[in-house]
Amino acid sequence: MPADAIRNVAFLGTSDSGKTTLLEALAFHFGALKRQGSVAEGTTVCDFSPESIAKKHSLQAAVVHIEGPFGQLNLVDTPGYPDFLADAVTAMGAAGAVVLTLAARNDSVPFHARRLWKLAGDAGCARAVVVTKADQENLDLERIVRSIREALGKSVVPFTLPNQTGAGFSSVHVAGDQDGPWHQMLVDAVVEADDALMERYLESGAVSDEELERHMPIAMEKGTLVPLFFVNPLKGIGVKELDEFMVKEFPTAGMEPPSRKLPAVAGGRPDERLVALAWKVTTDKHLGQITYLRVLQGSMKPDMQVVHPHGGKGMKLTGLSSIFGKELxxxxxAGPGAIVAVTRVEDLRVGDVIVSEGSAEPHAFPLPEPFNSLAVRPKSRNDEQKISGELHKIAKEDPTFRVRREPSTHEMICDGLSELHLHTCLARVEARGVGVETSIPRIAYQETVTGKAEGHYRHKKQTGGSGQFGEAYIRLYPNTRGGGFEFLDEVTGGAIPRQFIPAVEKGVVEQMQKGIIASSQVVDIKVELYDGKYHEVDSDEISFKISGARALQDAFLKARPILLEPIMEVEIAVPSRFFGDVSGDLNTRRGRILGMETDGDFQVIKANVPLAEMQGYATPLRSMTAGEGSFSMRFDHYDQVPSYLQEKLVAELGAHKEAVKEHA
Known part of the structure; x- marks a missing residue:
């Protein structure tokens, strides 16, 4: 099917906006479903994963492919929780248009919805807005429309409006068909997209209905028009008007503008080399890895040979299919514009660009950095061999879930966007037969010194035959913050043979990695080796390595040691009415507020807060803000732990007594 007959539409919104129900109603109205399913009953075509059914919320993207006289529609349902943002972001790479779904409210648009709106605009997608739940009580239609236009921009123009809000909401009318302010706004938005049409309009003062309809897709594609619809998907009210507009006026895949920044595309024609973007990966126990692709250029056929995106020999695209929920x-x-899946191709990752010849760089989706962490370990010996592989499969399916080994604490760490995100991902691992235990990760504290000191250690061991002997004298200095480790060899007169000096340095470095007062890595010090002794027979490398390590311990405890903790740069978005509670809570967490910005009815707080104080922050933030607050954070720098906390931490980590014992 030609790209001009294909429309790819992603549905975005918050978790309470009814995206899945709306998409279900559209699929039913188009005749793709015999019966309209229910989120509450777990029978919708899009929420087919066990976790989505259990939580009654979409946790993964799903595609519904529909064909008819109008051509092809690929409707993409996306998660509403900000915790599962990855699939929403990558779906925008597959879709040419997005529908932002909002639950009706008199004031403000939720912060997460605004975030999605901006991401869709940055991706160059055409946009529309659907308002659901207008049958709730105490709603004011004028205030609903005004708050949306204030938050999302004046290009938002109502296309359908309800006969009334509340329980009496029983029908919609097309606002743009009537003479009045909405019709005039619609005309202004459409003519703004085309200079020639604007010129004719200014000369004649009118635009024909045919010209208006013909230019609506162009106006949407250029962003001058964002149509607004009111729909009650449960009762089917407004669904007909929305789907008719969608198949007539939404831009087609063949209209996608250069602003989409589609990777590796030349002309976008079906007779050019194949270019396809991998935007989602999932795993099925029967089909193996399933990769969702958006064809950008050229044509794809079953079992087609393509260039391996990660080098090496070519690869075969098996199991080419359209997607209807969980059904392939x-x-x-599949030609330009098509959204399809391939199966059993294990090497593909989200963001890979597949080509039939030549090469292409991977596409970087604007994904948030994961900032919540859990330490994980296998539940039993049987799980040890499988846990790493299964975790990396989940990381391939969700690019905001990452697995790493923390060298300073020797823990396996999983990073994600929230505790809910992490626990959901780990539940998938357990569903695949691998037991997982979790705990809060140890904070990667660092140790350093603030003063100068000298240290000394003589290692002497005699057990029948040759013994061990090595003695080292060092001076310890603090280095500049971030200056790292420096080792200075100032030995003169052959006090330590040259071949043993690297062993002293090696012993110092190994002790730095182990830590001294809190089992944490030692950083930013200078060690000067200035004297020592050796024995002609008994001295060896291991003796001087031990003496170097123990001499560092000796000097370190005399040089006013301190602990450093990771400080995060935190951004918190909360409704203005909760600002006082949240800022006060930050003060109790040793936070330092750096600035504030206003975004409509939301306050965005920027602050530096110790990581130790941010562990598990999502739960209290939701509690303080009635579930409306959200936050993100990233590492900023290390800073000194207050002395009153340092004593407590050293005692908890249980390293101080051991260090003192070794020093003695």
Missing amino acids: RPVAQ
Whole structure:
């Protein structure tokens, strides 16, 4: 099917906006479903994963492929929780248009919805807005429309409006068809997208209905028009008007503008080399890895050989299918604009750009950095061999879930966007037969010194035959913050043979990695080796390595040691009415507020807060803000732990007594 007959639409919104129900109603109205499913009953075509059914919320993207006289529609349902943002972001790479779904409210648009709106605009997608739940009580239509236009921009123009809000909401009318302010706004938005049309309009003072309809897709594609619809998907009210507009006026895949920044595309024609973007990966126990692709250029056929995106020999694209929820339907060919899946191709990752010849760089989706962490370990010996592989499969499916080994604490760490995100991902691992235990990760504290000191250690061991002997004298100095470790060899007169000096340095470095007062890595010090002794027979490398390590311990405890803790740069978005509670709570967490910005009815707080104080922060933030607050954070710098906390931490980590014992 030609790209001009394909429309790819992603549905975005918050978790309470009814995206899945709306998409279900559209699929039913188009005749793709015999019966309209229910989120509450777990019978929708999009919420088919066990976790989505259990939580009654979409946790992964799903595609519904529909064909008709109008051509093809690929409707993409996305998660509403900000915790599962990855699939929403990557779906925008597959879609040419997005529908932002909002639950009706008199004031403000939720912060997460604004975030999605901006991401869609940055991606160059055409945009529309659907308002649901207008049948709730105490709603004011004028205030609903005004708050949306204030938050999302004056290009938002109502296309359908309800007969009334509340329980009496029973029908919609097309606002743009009537003479009045909405019709005039619609005309202004459409003519703004085309200079020639604007010129004719200014000369004649009118635009024909045919010209208006013909230019609506252009106006949406250029962003001058954002149509607004009111829909009650449960009762089917407004669904007909929305789907008719969608198949007539939404831009097609063939209209996508250069602002989409589609990777590796030349002309976008079906007779050019194949270019396809991998935007989602999932795993099925029967089909193996399933990769969702958006064809950007050229044509794809079953079992086609393509260039391996990670080098090496070519690869075969097996199981080419269209997507209908969890069902894959084999297709004979897919051209530009198509959204399809391939199966059992294990090497593909989200962001890979697949080409039939030549090469292409991977596409970087604007994904947030994961900032919540859990330490994980296998539940039993049987799980030890499988846990790493399964965790990395989840990381491939969700690019905001990451697995790493923390060298300073020797823990396996999983990073994600929230505790809910992490626990959901780990539940998938357990569902695949691998037991996982979790705990709060140890904070990667660092140790350093603030003063100068000298240290000394003589290692002497005699056990029948040759013994061990090595003695080292060092001076310890603080280095500049971030200056790292420096080792200075100032030995003169052959007090330590040259071949043993690297062993002293090696012993110092190994002790730095182990830590001295809190089992944490030692950083930013200078060690000067200035004297020592050796024995002609008994001295060896291990003796001087031990003496170097123990001499560092000796000097370190005399040089006013301190602990450093990671400080995060935190951004918190909360409704203005909760600002006082949240800022006061930050003060109790040793936070330092750096600045504030206003975004509509939301306050965005920027602050530096110790990581130790931010562990598990999502739960109290939701509690303080009635579930409306959200936050993100990233590492900023290390800073000194207050002395009153340092004593407590050293005692908790249980390293101080051991260090003192070794020093003695």
